[in-house]
Amino acid sequence: MLGFIIQRLLQAIGVMAVMSLIVFCGVYAIGNPIDIVIPPEATQDLRDEVIRRLGLDRPLYEQYFIFIGNLLKGDLGRSFVYNIPVLELIGGRLPATLELVLISVISASVIGVSLGIYAGYRPESLTAKTIMAASVLGFSVPSFWVGLILILTFAVNLGWLPAGGRGATIDIGGIAWSFPTLDGLSHIILPAINLALFKLAMMIRLARAGTREIMLTDTIKFARAAGLSEITILRQHLLKLISIPIITVFGLELGSTLAFAVVTETIFSWPGVGKLIIDSISVLDRPVMVAYLVLVAFLFVTINFLIDLTFALIDPRVRRGVTS
């Protein structure tokens, strides 16, 4: 097990090193922030001064090494636009995204897996067919449209829920969270539903497919023959066996939603990191773009690492496959 962990850790570090280079060169090779951030009336002296202050007069490799040097010290640079440390900027908005994403991904998974198992366990029932039909809808309707319809229905026409923004927050551990307050919760509901729909549909289909497959195997037949109750069979055997693809998808979805909840955050004016990155791209705020992409790479590497560890714990074949 230890060898497995070390091997995966080294892989992760290698991936991060390559990613930082690609991200940095990619972002710095495109566009020129100078003509966007400096106003037309600026004279050449002023332009030169700003270019020097932002460090854009140095060659690319020098900028990269400065960036890596600072990164190792835990400094991701200062935003061109706000002149405050990028970590502070992203850190201040991460809780908003985090709570939105966790609520939507976890509820989508819990509800989706339950519904999916049911649909796979009693495939011929009317309920199962309804669930499956609804899941097709969840897949095929674009999320920006669903978001707009949700706002139109529940905020504009019915006036039950707010149309956007984050609502009241409470400080827990120095970080502002909105889910503990009623007002905050009312602001989360619509964007969370919007974000969860696609994942819900996917979880249903994944769990159903797994269930259909496993229910026909000898494992289940022998378990039934041994006289185990149906609930025990579902919990002890079925759930464990279908969990590997579900955990993989859960992890990847969690990562990609954290990183790219952009559409939902934009439609619902949710002050999260997704909106920050889109705003930063539109003004070519390079330090924010680079820092964000590096953090996203880090997030995915970490999640993949944890997923692999979980597999190794659940399924001994995975560990053996690597160490032997």
Added chain:
Amino acid sequence: MGLNTTITRWGTPPLLILGGKKMRKQKFLAAMAVALGLTATSMASAQTLTMGVRGGPESIDPHYSALGPHAEAAKHIFDTLVWSGTDLQIEPGLATSWSPVDDDTWEFKLRKGVKFHDGSDFDAEDVKFSIERIPVVSGPTTTTIYVRRVADVEIIDSHTIHIHTDGQAATLPNDFIRLFIVSSEAAANYSTPETAAEGFNSGAAAVGTGPYKFVSWEPKGDLVLERNDDYWRGKGSWEKVIRKEIPNDSSRLAALKAGQVDVINYVSSVDYLALENDANIDAVKGDSVYIMNLQLDQRKKTPLVRAIDGSELAENPFRDLRVRQAIDHAIDRQTMVDIVLEGLGRPANQMMPPGFFGSSEDIPMPEYNPAKAKQLLADAGYANGFEVDLYCTADRLPGDGAICQGLGQMFTQVGIKTNVNAISKTVYFPAQARLEYSMFMNGWGTLTGEASYTLGGLAHSNNPDVKLGAYNRIEYKNDDVDRLLQTGARMMDADQRRATYEEAMEKVMADKAYISIVQLQTVWGAKAGSVEFTPRYDEDTLAFFIKSAN
């Protein structure tokens, strides 16, 4: 002459009082929301004004950025030395009067009895401190342009200062419309690039003399303000102001419809049409300072023009006045306003709105005449026309991409085959600066309210020695115009200067290298019957000037 007469000639006075209908439905919805206990924010008291705005600020330090939304937010907390009124003509602000002492010195008299939010007195020391602080803490969108002419600040007494300039600076008071005054005591320790953002964003240094006091702010989030009861202009209408940043146009409108905000800015032209039929929402329309200008490259060789068969042309057709006149005659400005902009604009005949300092009343509105355009093209030797790529932004100002499409069709009709490229501003501006375009269009706002800002940047030949023409990306050069602009910049007598700039404007527009198309209009949305305010040319949404209608 003057702005007032011009506006009256157009008809609608800009002040609109919003009247309410269909209150029953609104009350029902409100009652429902209360019953469900969910939309607490929508039920905020009448003493709170919640504004949904498209952008800004980037920092609470008013000297950090020169962008419009940044200044708009700063105006709530800080005052400027010179105030720019609704029509952008200058008025007293923290300075009560100003006059030239000699060719390179301006005297400013400061307002007495003004107090900062922390109770300390405003005096000459704060002005000197603010001016000297700007070059140090300015960010990438540099505010240094507002004090670029200042050589030295001399304190005469506690309420009189002399500004020494580098040569004659006739438009210095116009430059000072965004000279925000911060407290020299509160900001003393927060005036380096490293400490400024922290000091102001935390509120420690965010001490101004403005109508509202700073409470809290987060980047791209809410700016929360409370009323300054001792404000020298009088007490504002609202005890509390929340300025919510909602960049997405549809989301901002949804927030207004859902009752989460009271006022929003930048309603899109499509939504504006829909709002006309919505009794719960009032739309307030105001003239904007932005004018869309078509720009025609004047270099001998221009990259993106070719003959219809794709072969190279012998010379750049845009250097021929007849071709430029033909292009002007091919533009149907009224249709552009009525169809493309859904009525949200006015045909434009020059690069500034009417009534601005240096705009001329003698310039005729160009005539739409496609037959004449074809004739002029034939006279110039382009009977078969030619082909050109037209570039413009699609994400900067309302309708920019659509106007561009419209132009493409109009030009193609008279025989100039036009390929329209409406692209993102992040691609457009750098390419424009590299002189990669032959025919391009973008908006320009005369934010200082006078001609030297616009003609000096665009119409003077590019000459870093005299700091003019930095934005002239078509290599336009007219010696008469250059001469007029240089003499105008040195004329301390306002009437003479106005006449000089008017003459320059007439010459530039006659040359047709810059062709003004439309002046844009901006739309605000508000809950029906709730507020009244006068739209400003610079599109600022200022809580102090928004009055409760109840």
